Amino acid sequence: MVKLSRGVEWATHSCTVLAALPEERELSAEALAEFYELPSAYLAKQLQALRRAGIVQSSRGKGGGYRLGRPANMISLLDIVRAIEGPEPAFRCSEIRQNGPCALKKADCKRPCEIAAAFGKAEQVFRNALAAQTLDSLISEFVGNASPAHLMDMAGWIREKSG
Amino acid sequence: MVKLSRGVEWATHSCTVLAALPEERELSAEALAEFYELPSAYLAKQLQALRRAGIVQSSRGKGGGYRLGRPANMISLLDIVRAIEGPEPAFRCSEIRQNGPCALKKADCKRPCEIAAAFGKAEQVFRNALAAQTLDSLISEFVGNASPAHLMDMAGWIREKSG
Numbered sequence: 150m151v152k153l154s155r156g157v158e159w160a161t162h163s164c165t166v167l168a169a170l171p172e173e174r175e176l177s178a179e180a181l182a183e184f185y186e187l188p189s190a191y192l193a194k195q196l197q198a199l200r201r202a203g204i205v206q207s208s209r210g211k212g213g214g215y216r217l218g219r220p221a222n223m224i225s226l227l228d229i230v231r232a233i234e235g236p237e238p239a240f241r242c243s244e245i246r247q248n249g250p251c252a253l254k255k256a257d258c259k260r261p262c263e264i265a266a267a268f269g270k271a272e273q274v275f276r277n278a279l280a281a282q283t284l285d286s287l288i289s290e291f292v293g294n295a296s297p298a299h300l301m302d303m304a305g306w307i308r309e310k311s312g
Numbered sequence: 313m314v315k316l317s318r319g320v321e322w323a324t325h326s327c328t329v330l331a332a333l334p335e336e337r338e339l340s341a342e343a344l345a346e347f348y349e350l351p352s353a354y355l356a357k358q359l360q361a362l363r364r365a366g367i368v369q370s371s372r373g374k375g376g377g378y379r380l381g382r383p384a385n386m387i388s389l390l391d392i393v394r395a396i397e398g399p400e401p402a403f404r405c406s407e408i409r410q411n412g413p414c415a416l417k418k419a420d421c422k423r424p425c426e427i428a429a430a431f432g433k434a435e436q437v438f439r440n441a442l443a444a445q446t447l448d449s450l451i452s453e454f455v456g457n458a459s460p461a462h463l464m465d466m467a468g469w470i471r472e473k474s475g
Contacts, residue, residue, distance in 0.1 A: 150393065150435065151314035153402045161427050162408055186411040226430060230313065239316045245325055248349040251466045263453045264324050267389060267445045272313065275438035282430045290426045303414045 156233045159187050160195045161287075164229065167205060168221040168288055169303065174311035175207075175214030184306070195233060202232035214312065221288060227279035239275075240268035319396045322350050323358040324450075327392065330368060331384040331451055332466065337474035338370075338377030347469070358396060365395035377475060384451060390442035402438075403431035 163181045170176060178196055182189035196215060199205040206218040217224065242265035246253050261269070292300065326344050333339060341359055345352035359378060362368040369381040380387065405428035409416050424432070455463065 150397055150400060150402045150439070151316050152397075152400070152404070153314050153431070155406070157431075158403065158406060158408065158427070165427070184412050184414065185408040187408070226434065234313055234315075237313060237315070239313045240321065241315070243318070243321060245321065245348040245350070249347050250469050251347065251462065253462065257459070257462075260457060263450050263457065264321070264328070266453075267450055268316070268320075268442075271389065271438060271441035271445065274441040275434060276313070278434035278437040279431075282434060287426050287430055290429075294423060294426065296420070299414065299416065299420075306414050 151239055153230065154233060156191070156195045156198075157230055159185070159192055160199055160233050161226065161229050161284075163187075163192065163195070164199070164204065164217065164221075164224065164284055165288055165291065166303075166307065167215060167217045168284055169307050170216055170311055171308065174308075175216045176307070176311050177214040180310040181215065183310075198232045199229070202228060204228055204232055217284075221285035222283050224284040225280045226282045227276055230279055238269065239272050240265060314402055316393065317396060319354070319358045319361075320393055322348070322355055323362055323396050324389065324392050324447075326350075326355065326358070327362070327367065327380065327384075327387065327447055328451055328454065329466075329470065330378060330380045331447055332470050333379055333474055334471065337471075338379045339470070339474050340377040343473040344378065346473075361395045362392070365391060367391055367395055380447075384448035385446050387447040388443045389445045390439055393442055401432065402435050403428060 162185055166181060166184055167176060178193050179189055181187075181196070182192045196205060196207070200207055200215075200218070203218045204224055205215045207213060207215050242262055244258065244262070246262055247255060247258060325348055329344060329347055330339060341356050342352055344350075344359070345355045359368060359370070363370055363378075363381070366381045367387055368378045370376060370378050405425055407421065407425070409425055410418060410421060
């Protein structure tokens, strides 16, 4: 298959941590990196991409940190993938039908190539499936599966590190 | 989104050309490259990958060439994507939940991470959509949209170059 960058995994996990923040609290980029032992310079880039997409918001100044930019039920896996990987489609048609001994003229290529259209259709199905999965449904599943001790552990750490 | 390699586009187009071969005929790798003005060394690699997947077959010796390895209605876009990109999933979980101050123990991670599971579900939907699109249905659409002159042009070139 194709490959999603590691940043998608990191960003999604980090968003679930931010979703657990108490009201009015924030976590620094360093604390988020520490939570999963992620390289902080690279995670900082993902956080910037998430911020540009409105998925997280950040405050400036000493102790400035991150929190979700909107409720977790309004953040989908598609939002995160698009923020990190960009909006371009997976299949990028380079119009090779306009090359070679049987080349089509550009004027005869107003309709998309059947191959590009077929990939486009499958990608739309993929995007819809990613859009249907929201952060809050992921978190509900996680909470349902986790041990109470682990949840307490996480909540304690997040409360201690957030400001 | 993620990015499919250029080779997927080239391989899919080249398979549609092979599907148009008269019975018992073959096209050389060079002729296939010439048809869309593709870099022949790189296309040769895609053809090897398609051959390993049984999508094309090749004959050896002077004038040896390629033809489809099975009927076009038994070749899907998923077959081609897997042949070129490999069978690995797009989302590759690196188990970061086992890192950091609230790390889960490996023994407590028998169930897949909820995030990996959610991406896996969306990918399965994508794979199903790619699997539902076969080479012969693409070709039917192409033939339905193409001008008779262009089809004659292609058929003439393929007949001339195939052996």
